[in-house]
Amino acid sequence: MYRIRFHGRGGQGMKTASRILGTAFFLQGYEVQDAPRYGAERRGAPIFAYVRADETPINERGIITQADLVIVADDSLVPVPGAGVLAGVDKHTVILINSDESPEVWKQRLNISGKVFTLPVETEDRAELRFIGATCTGAAAKLLGVITRESLSQAIEEELGDLGHAVVEKNLHKALTAFDLMKKHAGCVSTMEKTSAANYTRPAWVELPFEDARISAPSIHAAANSVQVKTGLWRTQRPVIDYEHCSGCWWVCSTFCPDGAINVTEQGLPDIDYDHCKGCMVCVAQCPPHAIHAIAEEVAQAEEAKGGQA
Amino acid sequence: MTEVKATFYRRMKDLPSTHLLGTGTPMCSGCGGLEALHQVYDVIGEKSVFVNAAGCMTLLSVYPFTPFRGSWLYTAMASAPAGAQGVRDALDILLEKKRIPPEENMEVVVLTGDGSAYGMGLSATSGAMERNLDFLYICYDNEGYGNTGQQYSGATPHAAKTATSKGPLGFPGFKKDLFSIWAAHKPAYVATVIGTEPVDLARKIEKARSLKGPRMIIALAPCPPGWDFDPKESVEIGKLAVKSGVWPLKEYIDGKVTHTKIPRQRIPVEDYLKHQGRFAHLFEPQCNDALINEIQKKVDDYWDEVQKTTSLDKE
Ligand SMILES: Cc1ncc(C[n+]2csc(CCOP(=O)(O)OP(=O)(O)O)c2C)c(N)n1
Ligand code: SF4
Numbered sequence: 365m366y367r368i369r370f371h372g373r374g375g376q377g378m379k380t381a382s383r384i385l386g387t388a389f390f391l392q393g394y395e396v397q398d399a400p401r402y403g404a405e406r407r408g409a410p411i412f413a414y415v416r417a418d419e420t421p422i423n424e425r426g427i428i429t430q431a432d433l434v435i436v437a438d439d440s441l442v443p444v445p446g447a448g449v450l451a452g453v454d455k456h457t458v459i460l461i462n463s464d465e466s467p468e469v470w471k472q473r474l475n476i477s478g479k480v481f482t483l484p485v486e487t488e489d490r491a492e493l494r495f496i497g498a499t500c501t502g503a504a505a506k507l508l509g510v511i512t513r514e515s516l517s518q519a520i521e522e523e524l525g526d527l528g529h530a531v532v533e534k535n536l537h538k539a540l541t542a543f544d545l546m547k548k549h550a551g552c553v554s555t556m557e558k559t560s561a562a563n564y565t566r567p568a569w570v571e572l573p574f575e576d577a578r579i580s581a582p583s584i585h586a587a588a589n590s591v592q593v594k595t596g597l598w599r600t601q602r603p604v605i606d607y608e609h610c611s612g613c614w615w616v617c618s619t620f621c622p623d624g625a626i627n628v629t630e631q632g633l634p635d636i637d638y639d640h641c642k643g644c645m646v647c648v649a650q651c652p653p654h655a656i657h658a659i660a661e662e663v664a665q666a667e668e669a670k671g672g673q674a
Numbered sequence: 675m676t677e678v679k680a681t682f683y684r685r686m687k688d689l690p691s692t693h694l695l696g697t698g699t700p701m702c703s704g705c706g707g708l709e710a711l712h713q714v715y716d717v718i719g720e721k722s723v724f725v726n727a728a729g730c731m732t733l734l735s736v737y738p739f740t741p742f743r744g745s746w747l748y749t750a751m752a753s754a755p756a757g758a759q760g761v762r763d764a765l766d767i768l769l770e771k772k773r774i775p776p777e778e779n780m781e782v783v784v785l786t787g788d789g790s791a792y793g794m795g796l797s798a799t800s801g802a803m804e805r806n807l808d809f810l811y812i813c814y815d816n817e818g819y820g821n822t823g824q825q826y827s828g829a830t831p832h833a834a835k836t837a838t839s840k841g842p843l844g845f846p847g848f849k850k851d852l853f854s855i856w857a858a859h860k861p862a863y864v865a866t867v868i869g870t871e872p873v874d875l876a877r878k879i880e881k882a883r884s885l886k887g888p889r890m891i892i893a894l895a896p897c898p899p900g901w902d903f904d905p906k907e908s909v910e911i912g913k914l915a916v917k918s919g920v921w922p923l924k925e926y927i928d929g930k931v932t933h934t935k936i937p938r939q940r941i942p943v944e945d946y947l948k949h950q951g952r953f954a955h956l957f958e959p960q961c962n963d964a965l966i967n968e969i970q971k972k973v974d975d976y977w978d979e980v981q982k983t984t985s986l987d988k989e
Pocket of ligand 2: 700701702704705706707708820821895896897898899900
């Protein structure tokens with residue numbers, strides 16, 4: 365059985381990508397399961413989707429903890445613990461990352477011995493981001509090696525037909541380009557050995573003793589402790605204030621920032637909390653003297669790493 | 675006549691420059707509902723209990739994290755006002771028995787989406803108003819069931835595409851007039867607000883805070899994934915909703931409805947609609963002029979009516 369796990373951010377079309385891949389498998393005659401994980405399906409938040417495909421009926425259910433192919437639509441998710449990109453990855457797992465960095469860099473960074481492929485990020489234009497799913501699916505179909513160009517195209521037409529001709533065409537183009545790009549690596553994804561009951565060793569369970577309700581009941585006694593959640597990791601673009609042009613106005617950015625992540629300092633100047641700014645760019649759009657501009661998060665982080673000011 | 679003190683919020687400079695609601699919530703990037711909520715929370719403050727019906731905002735407090743400084747309670751979609759009744763009663767008993775001092779009294783605030791407010795929870799809300807429950811109701815209206823992928827709700831506007839109205843004409847129904855439905859109960863206060871008009875919003879919450887009884891607020895909440903626009907457009911779209919007259923800012927108090935901001939020169943609704951993917955089928959592949967005109971006419975009729983009644987008032 366093939367087990368495939370998609371990682372992306374809400375809004376990047378991972379659910380659709382998993383459906384397209386599932387349908388393509390189905391058209392090849394496979395038994396298929398495809399499902400997104402239901403939860404915080406909000407834009408920018410880590411999203412998971414799963415596909416299982418087998419020649420015989422599938423009895424396995426639930427999330428995929430050990431995948432044969434892991435697809436990462438957004439490389440900024442790799443270091444996010446909650447995204448669990450590396451969960452259950454072993455040397456047989458193939459990883460496909462949408463990233464400008466080379467596969468070697470990722471292998472070294474993550475200390476993994478399995479195969480890594482990258483799909484170069486083509487664009488900074490956020491309008492194009494919605495086609496990442498198609499690109500990833502196209503590449504994945506080729507890596508799996510059991511899906512034809514025709515099945516992939518038909519799956520896209522079936523799944524996206526509702527959205528109109530132009531959308532289908534654009535997705536087809538993206539998916540087929542990626543499909544062809546992976547030609548040399550066709551069929552490199554292998555399936556895991558079947559777990560047999562005979563040599564099964566049970567995982568090391570953690571025993572949790574039954575606790576008094578006053579200890580185990582979910583009451584939160586801290587105020588505003590959500591600040592411990594670093595939503596700054598969602599960001600793909602970073603707003604940067606140019607204080608020379610900031611007029612110290614009537615606090616437009618601070619009031620409009622949906623997250624309340626901009627506070628005004630005692631000097632009367634706005635200050636962006638990058639631990640929590642989700643990168644919506646409302647402040648960039650609203651600042652009256654246009655004193656806030658957007659830079660790619662990657663670039664900002666590279667600058668910071670060099671010790672410079674972003 | 676209800677006594678209302680002069681407002682503290684006269685201009686942008688009077689708005690708080692640091693914010694009470696904690697960051698780090700899982701609301702979408704660019705969420706217009708969260709934008710309104712953090713502004714509301716700055717005025718309400720930490721002496722509050724939020725009673726939250728299932729929806730996007732129930733994810734604000736996911737164990738073990740909360741952005742609130744006061745309390746928060748989760749209820750089923752249809753029953754937040756009933757939950758609020760229980761909390762209010764409990765607080766009143768504690769106060770009466772002097773088990774908490776008056777300064778520890780809290781404002782009970784219902785927080786729900788439009789799916790709850792316009793639909794599933796309407797009956798419980800009607801009951802709460804009937805019992806003259808002393809509470810504040812904040813509905814963030816993203817015009818659909820946002821949390822579950824934007825299915826249509828009683829608040830979905832005519833022609834909008836949703837996950838359950840995908841046809842070429844979008845949603846065939848019309849947005850319910852919840853403001854009037856609520857006002858017909860004659861509660862202490864009803865108002866519409868939007869996060870993109872923060873001074874108007876702060877004043878209304880301040881006014882609601884100074885009153886007793888049911889105080890009902892509807893905040894239009896531009897929703898990037900549900901309405902299909904880039905998160906950075908969130909505030910602009912809210913402003914266009916007001917400028918085009920699609921979202922009238924008004925309040926009801928003492929049996930009278932007053933418009934707090936009348937757009938002097940209304941922009942065409944088209945300018946509001948065309949920024950949102952949920953209305954893209956009105957413009958592509960061809961412009962559906964008939965449908966756009968129909969939407970425009972509804973808005974024009976509304977404001978003609980407002981004009982008539984306000985000029986009557988002046989006489
Ligand atoms: C009785 C009931 N039906 C369905 C659900 C599933 N559900 C959870 S949130 C939600 C959407 C609520 O929509 P709305 O009130 O508009 O809030 P939003 O999600 O837009 O914030 C639904 C249908 C539920 N919790 N309870
Ligand atoms: S779905 Fe819409 S209302 Fe819900 S959190 Fe996201 S932006 Fe806000």
